[in-house]
Amino acid sequence: MTLPVASNDPSCHCPLLDTKQGSESTVVAIACGESEACRLRALGLYEGATVSVIGKRHCLLVDVSGTRLALGSDLATGITVQPRAASAP
Amino acid sequence: MNAPAAPARLGHDRPLRVAIIGNPNTGKTTLFNALTGLRQRVGNFAGVTVERVEGAFTLGDGRRVTILDLPGSYSLTAGSPDEQIALEVLLKRDASHWDPDVVLVVVDAVHLDRNLFLASQVCELGLPVVIALNQIDVAESQGIAIDIPELIHELGVPVIPTVASRGEGLDPLRNACFTAAALPAPTPRFAIDASAETSLARHKWIGEVIARTVTRRARSLDTPSDTIDAIALHRVGGPLLFLVIMALVFQAVFSWAAPLQDAIESLVLTVGSRVGDVLPEGDLRSLVVDGVFAGVGSVLVFLPQIAILFGFIGILEQSGYMARAAFLMDGLMRRVGLHGKSFIPMLSGYACAVPGIMATRTIEDPKDRLATIMVVPLMSCSARLPVYTLLIGTFIPALPLIPGLDLQGATMLLMYLLGTVTALAIAALFRKTLLRGPVRPMILELPPYRWPAPKSLMVSVWQRCQVFLRRAGTVILSLSIVLWALATYPRAPEDATRTAEQQQEAQLAHSVLGRFGKAIEPAVAPLGYDWKIGVSIVASFAAREVFVSTMGTIYGVGGEDDAALADRLRAETDASGAPVYTPLIAVGLMVFYVYALMCMSTIAVTVREAGGGRIGWRWATIQFVYMLVLAYGAAWLVLVIGRALGFS
Structure with a gap:
C-alpha cells in the first residue's frame, strides 16, 4: 500500500535494506506478514514515519523516533522508503 | 460499556481488580x-502457557486491591499469544473470569x-x-518536559508521574x-483493529497530542x-563481551552456588538425623530420614x-543487555x-531445564518455541554435574593437557559441548521435519541501558x-x-551373618526397584x-542427581560420601x-547422561509448556523417546568404538 505521505517520486523509492548507514528516510510502504506489520506500526515504524539506519549487520539497526530496533534483513527488504533529500548520498 | 459497580464498596467487600499493562x-x-x-x-492463564502473575496490596484505610500483571x-492487535491473552482479559473474555475494574x-x-x-x-x-x-526522571534528565495536566485533558484519563525503580509516585497511583x-x-x-488505516490515524492523533504536551531539547x-x-554491538568486541558475561554467569551459577548448596545439604542432613x-x-525412621529429608x-x-541464575537473568533483562544478547x-x-530469543532458554538449560523451558514463553512463534522446548533438556543441567563429577x-586421571586444563576438566568441557552441539543440530532437524515452517523475521527493540532496581530484582528472584x-x-x-518405598519393599529377610x-545391598536386590533393575539388565x-x-x-x-545417591545406597556407603563411593566403584x-x-x-x-531425559520434573514442565493435555503429552513423549534413543545409541557407540580402539 502506498500512501500519499511520501509519494514524491516513486523512482527514488528503495528497500530500507539498501539505504546507507547514517541516512534518514521516510517509510512509504510495508510489505510483510500481517502481524509483523502490526508490530512494526505499534513500534512507531509506520507509513510516513522517519527512520534512520544506524547500523548494518546480519540485520539492520534503525532508529524510529528515539526507539532502537533490530530488524531482520528479510523484513528490511520488504520496507520501502524514500530517502530524505538532505541526507541522501 | 461497563459501568463500575458501586465504587464505594469496592476494596472493602471485594478487592478492587486492577490489570497492569505496558510496552x-x-x-x-x-x-x-x-x-x-x-x-x-x-x-498460568487457563489453557495457555502464558505466565500469570497476580499480586495484592492494601491501602492505609484497609481497602484492598488485587493486581494482575499482563504480558x-x-x-x-499483533496477535502474539501474549498480546492475545492481554486482550482477552481486558475484554473480560478470559477463561478465569478475572474481570478488571x-x-x-x-x-x-x-x-x-x-x-x-x-x-x-x-x-x-x-x-x-x-x-x-x-x-x-529519565525523561527530565534528557530535557523532555511533559505537560501532565494537558496530557490528562487530551487523553481523558488520570496520569500519574512515577519512578518505579525508586518507588516514587506509588501512593498517588494507588489512590488514582x-x-x-x-x-x-x-x-x-x-x-481496535490491526488495519494500516487505523494505525495511521492513531499515529496522526498521537502526533498531535505529543505536539501539544511535550517539549524537548533538540534530541x-x-x-x-x-x-x-x-x-x-561491535563486530569483534560485542561477541567478546558477550562471552565474558556468559562466562561470569556460568561461573557464578556453578561456583558461587556450591558453598550455599553444601550448607543447605549439611543443614538438611543434620536436621534429618536429629529427627x-x-x-x-524401623520403617518410619527410614521414611523420614531417607525418604522425606x-x-x-x-x-x-x-x-x-x-x-543466582535468575538474579543474573534479571540484571541482564533490566539493564537492557538481554536484547543485545538476543541480537x-x-x-x-x-x-x-x-x-535469537531461543538463546536465553538454552542458556538457562545449563542450570536446569525446568526454568529453561519456562523461559521459552518469551518466544512468540509457536514452532520456534516448541523446537526450543524440545532441545533445552540436551543442555547439560546442574543435576548432571554430580554424575559427571563422580x-x-x-575414573578419569588428572593428566595435565595445557596449563590450566587437565584431562578431567577437558572431559567435563567435552560433555557440555556434546550436549550443546547436539541441541543445535536437533533443533535444526525439528525445524526441517515436525516443526517445519518459516522463521519469523526479527523485530527486536533495543531498550536504553539502565541500572537494575535491586528491590524489584529480589522480588523476581524470590518469585x-x-x-x-x-x-x-x-x-x-x-x-x-x-522411590524410597520401591527400594525398601518388599523387605529382605534379616540375616545376622x-x-x-x-x-x-541384599535389601535393594530384593526390593521392587532391584527386581526391576535385574529385569532390564x-x-x-x-x-x-x-x-x-x-x-x-x-x-x-526422579532427578538425575539421584543416580549418585542410589549408587551410594546400592554400595552401602551412604549418598553423601563421594570419596568412599569412588573407592567402592573402583574396587567393584x-x-x-x-x-x-x-x-x-x-x-x-x-554420554548416556548427556542425552537421556532422566528427569520427571522436565517431563512435567514440557507437558504443560508444549500445550498441555494430549498435545503436551505427545510432545513430551517425543522428547523422552528421541533423547533415550540418542542416549542409548551414543553410549553404545562409545563402547564399540572405544573397544575397537583398544580401550577396555
Whole structure:
C-alpha cells in the first residue's frame, strides 16, 4: 500500500535494506506478514514515519523516533522508503 | 460499556481488580513489584502457557486491591499469544473470569509517542484507565518536559508521574486506581483493529497530542546507550563481551552456588538425623530420614543455583543487555532455524531445564518455541554435574593437557559441548521435519541501558524460587518418597551373618526397584552395564542427581560420601573378577547422561509448556523417546568404538 505521505517520486523509492548507514528516510510502504506489520506500526515504524539506519549487520539497526530496533534483513527488504533529500548520498 | 459497580464498596467487600499493562522495557514489572512487594502468586492463564502473575496490596484505610500483571505488549492487535491473552482479559473474555475494574497502563515518559499507541488502544475498551507516566526522571534528565495536566485533558484519563525503580509516585497511583474506578471509561476514538488505516490515524492523533504536551531539547542522536552499544554491538568486541558475561554467569551459577548448596545439604542432613534420632528404629525412621529429608534436601539444593541464575537473568533483562544478547545470537540461532530469543532458554538449560523451558514463553512463534522446548533438556543441567563429577573424579586421571586444563576438566568441557552441539543440530532437524515452517523475521527493540532496581530484582528472584519449589519441588519430593518405598519393599529377610552393608545391598536386590533393575539388565548389558547401574539409571528418573545417591545406597556407603563411593566403584568386580567400571564404561555412562531425559520434573514442565493435555503429552513423549534413543545409541557407540580402539 502506498500512501500519499511520501509519494514524491516513486523512482527514488528503495528497500530500507539498501539505504546507507547514517541516512534518514521516510517509510512509504510495508510489505510483510500481517502481524509483523502490526508490530512494526505499534513500534512507531509506520507509513510516513522517519527512520534512520544506524547500523548494518546480519540485520539492520534503525532508529524510529528515539526507539532502537533490530530488524531482520528479510523484513528490511520488504520496507520501502524514500530517502530524505538532505541526507541522501 | 461497563459501568463500575458501586465504587464505594469496592476494596472493602471485594478487592478492587486492577490489570497492569505496558510496552516491554517500560518498567512495568518493576512498578508491579514495587506496588505489591512479595505478595505475589504465579500461575498460568487457563489453557495457555502464558505466565500469570497476580499480586495484592492494601491501602492505609484497609481497602484492598488485587493486581494482575499482563504480558508486556506493544499493541493489542499483533496477535502474539501474549498480546492475545492481554486482550482477552481486558475484554473480560478470559477463561478465569478475572474481570478488571481498572486498567493501569504503564507508559515510558522517554518514548511517550510509541507508548501512547498501546495506551490509546486500551482507552477504547470501555474500562476506566489510569496511566502511570514512568521514568519521568529519565525523561527530565534528557530535557523532555511533559505537560501532565494537558496530557490528562487530551487523553481523558488520570496520569500519574512515577519512578518505579525508586518507588516514587506509588501512593498517588494507588489512590488514582480507586478514583478511576468511580469515573466513566474514556470515550473511544478509533476501532481496535490491526488495519494500516487505523494505525495511521492513531499515529496522526498521537502526533498531535505529543505536539501539544511535550517539549524537548533538540534530541542528539548519540545517547549514552549508543556509547555502550558501540562496544556491546561491535563486530569483534560485542561477541567478546558477550562471552565474558556468559562466562561470569556460568561461573557464578556453578561456583558461587556450591558453598550455599553444601550448607543447605549439611543443614538438611543434620536436621534429618536429629529427627531420626528421636524416632524408633524401623520403617518410619527410614521414611523420614531417607525418604522425606533426603527428598527435601534434593529439592532445596537447587535453590542457590536458581536464585543466582535468575538474579543474573534479571540484571541482564533490566539493564537492557538481554536484547543485545538476543541480537548477537540471532545470526547463529537463525542458522539452526531458531530465534535469537531461543538463546536465553538454552542458556538457562545449563542450570536446569525446568526454568529453561519456562523461559521459552518469551518466544512468540509457536514452532520456534516448541523446537526450543524440545532441545533445552540436551543442555547439560546442574543435576548432571554430580554424575559427571563422580564418574570423572573416579575414573578419569588428572593428566595435565595445557596449563590450566587437565584431562578431567577437558572431559567435563567435552560433555557440555556434546550436549550443546547436539541441541543445535536437533533443533535444526525439528525445524526441517515436525516443526517445519518459516522463521519469523526479527523485530527486536533495543531498550536504553539502565541500572537494575535491586528491590524489584529480589522480588523476581524470590518469585522464581517459589515457582520452582511449588512446581518442581513437589514432584521431586513425592518421587523421592515413592522411590524410597520401591527400594525398601518388599523387605529382605534379616540375616545376622551379613554386615550392615551387605544387608543393605541384599535389601535393594530384593526390593521392587532391584527386581526391576535385574529385569532390564539384558537391555543395558550391550552398554556394558550391570543391574546395579540399571537400577541407578531407573532411580535417577526422579532427578538425575539421584543416580549418585542410589549408587551410594546400592554400595552401602551412604549418598553423601563421594570419596568412599569412588573407592567402592573402583574396587567393584563382576563374577569373573574383571572390574565392572572401566574408564570406557564411565565415559559411555556420562554420554548416556548427556542425552537421556532422566528427569520427571522436565517431563512435567514440557507437558504443560508444549500445550498441555494430549498435545503436551505427545510432545513430551517425543522428547523422552528421541533423547533415550540418542542416549542409548551414543553410549553404545562409545563402547564399540572405544573397544575397537583398544580401550577396555
